[in-house]
Amino acid sequence: MNNSRIKSTDLQARAYNLLPLGVNSNFRYWGDKITPYVDKAKGAYLWDVDGNRYIDYRMAFGPIILGHAFDEVNLKVHEEIDRAVLCAMTSELELELAELIIEMCPCVEMVRLACSGTEATMHALRVARAFTGREKIIKFEGMYHGFQDYTLFSTYSPVEAYGNINSPVPIASSSGIPKSLNELITTLPFNNLEILDKVLRRSGYDIAAIIAEPCFGNCAAIEPLPGFLEFIREKCTEYGIVFILDEVKTGFRIARGGAQEYYHLMPDIATYAKAMGNGFPIAAFGGRKNIMSIIGHGVAQGGTYNNNKPGVAAAVSTLKLINEKPILESIQYRGNNLMRGLANLFTEANIPVTMHGYPAMFSFTIGNEKVTDQRDWQGTERDYYLRLVEYTIENGVMPDHDPREPWFLCFSHSDADVDETLNVMADAVKRVKR
Ligand code: PMP
Numbered sequence: 001m002n003n004s005r006i007k008s009t010d011l012q013a014r015a016y017n018l019l020p021l022g023v024n025s026n027f028r029y030w031g032d033k034i035t036p037y038v039d040k041a042k043g044a045y046l047w048d049v050d051g052n053r054y055i056d057y058r059m060a061f062g063p064i065i066l067g068h069a070f071d072e073v074n075l076k077v078h079e080e081i082d083r084a085v086l087c088a089m090t091s092e093l094e095l096e097l098a099e100l101i102i103e104m105c106p107c108v109e110m111v112r113l114a115c116s117g118t119e120a121t122m123h124a125l126r127v128a129r130a131f132t133g134r135e136k137i138i139k140f141e142g143m144y145h146g147f148q149d150y151t152l153f154s155t156y157s158p159v160e161a162y163g164n165i166n167s168p169v170p171i172a173s174s175s176g177i178p179k180s181l182n183e184l185i186t187t188l189p190f191n192n193l194e195i196l197d198k199v200l201r202r203s204g205y206d207i208a209a210i211i212a213e214p215c216f217g218n219c220a221a222i223e224p225l226p227g228f229l230e231f232i233r234e235k236c237t238e239y240g241i242v243f244i245l246d247e248v249k250t251g252f253r254i255a256r257g258g259a260q261e262y263y264h265l266m267p268d269i270a271t272y273a274k275a276m277g278n279g280f281p282i283a284a285f286g287g288r289k290n291i292m293s294i295i296g297h298g299v300a301q302g303g304t305y306n307n308n309k310p311g312v313a314a315a316v317s318t319l320k321l322i323n324e325k326p327i328l329e330s331i332q333y334r335g336n337n338l339m340r341g342l343a344n345l346f347t348e349a350n351i352p353v354t355m356h357g358y359p360a361m362f363s364f365t366i367g368n369e370k371v372t373d374q375r376d377w378q379g380t381e382r383d384y385y386l387r388l389v390e391y392t393i394e395n396g397v398m399p400d401h402d403p404r405e406p407w408f409l410c411f412s413h414s415d416a417d418v419d420e421t422l423n424v425m426a427d428a429v430k431r432v433k434r
Pocket of ligand 1: 115
């Protein structure tokens with residue numbers, strides 16, 4: 001295809017004067033003259049302002065589970081917003097949404113809504129601290145829980161900064177995070193039972209919450225080793241710690257009940273956003289009744305937009321579809337074909353590849369065979385991965401530019417899209433020098 005980027009480059013030049021880096025979220029900046037600006041998206045496709053069409057595997061970083069601008073969801077939103085957009089009063093539709101979430105998500109007995117994944121994790125952390133009367137949090141290196149200050153540590157720094165694996169150092173991922181928060185966070189390598197156990201023996205009774213993504217949704221979809229999530233569950237019970245499972249990426253995507261259903265796991269609180277609303281701004285956190293019911297009894301939680309009608313209507317429509325129709329099964333079928341096809345391509349070219357994740361949300365690493373945490377991932381051939389996806393993007397197939405971000409599938413991806421993707425990646429493997 002060899003895409004033109006003339007209009008994108010013009011818009012970027014204009015945007016530089018208006019928005020820091022020319023974007024509204026740092027992750028959307030790919031670099032000077034290579035950052036695409038979008039015109040529209042429908043189904044599995046996205047068009048940039050230069051008219052180039054892409055098979056989209058970014059899916060807006062995960063929210064699009066049915067397809068871009070999915071008719072049935074948009075119709076429901078139109079219907080509801082003609083009646084009201086925001087009322088600062090609870091509607092029956094919110095109750096319908098809460099009932100759906102509680103039915104679908106194993107650990108959720110009570111739920112509160114929010115507008116973004118960041119808010120959901122922020123609220124969950126406060127509730128955990130209030131419930132336990134403790135302040136410290138454990139999170140895992142390379143995991144991302146949104147832009148609130150409490151867990152934005154050791155997220156995407158070079159791993160050399162994290163210190164020795166046996167005594168990791170929390171590294172703030174931004175200037176502006178108060179130094180005093182360092183005291184409240186312990187960062188540990190994921191998938192390492194011994195180190196977690198050692199830290200808990202020393203300070204388990206000071207910990208309010210262990211927050212974890214079930215897999216590395218923000219580092220190539222590396223999966224939990226068998227027993228690791230179960231170990232967290234067991235130890236949280238032993239030390240009276242609240243186990244917060246961050247399902248912002250996995251929820252309503254890798255299974256109807258997210259990673260909890262997939263791994264038969266019962267966290268105390270889970271956080272949701274993304275696939276819940278097929279792109280509309282809606283999020284939730286929920287969990288055990290005895291924990292959630294402290295909200296409103298000396299524990300503050302709220303937000304003007306928490307019950308915004310577009311988000312609530314979109315979530316009701318999306319979750320009903322996911323709950324009642326074989327949507328996720330269809331995504332799983334195509335995702336499996338794509339994962340298998342990609343693995344074969346690399347294997348046939350004698351390139352050592354490891355596939356990670358789930359058919360609806362996967363990635364792959366090249367080189368290093370043992371990849372169980374962010375430290376291992378950094379030793380993989382990330383530069384080669386980047387050049388491969390730069391080639392596929394040039395040729396109409398768009399996974400994210402960042403090797404940490406998984407490939408996301410939606411219900412609208414077709415068999416033909418999968419075939420075209422495999423053809424383009426086959427070309428990339430032939431043409432891009434390793
Ligand atoms: N948690 C996880 C696991 C995420 O992947 C993200 C976003 N990528 C967030 C929280 C934050 O969500 P949001 O961008 O909606 O604030």
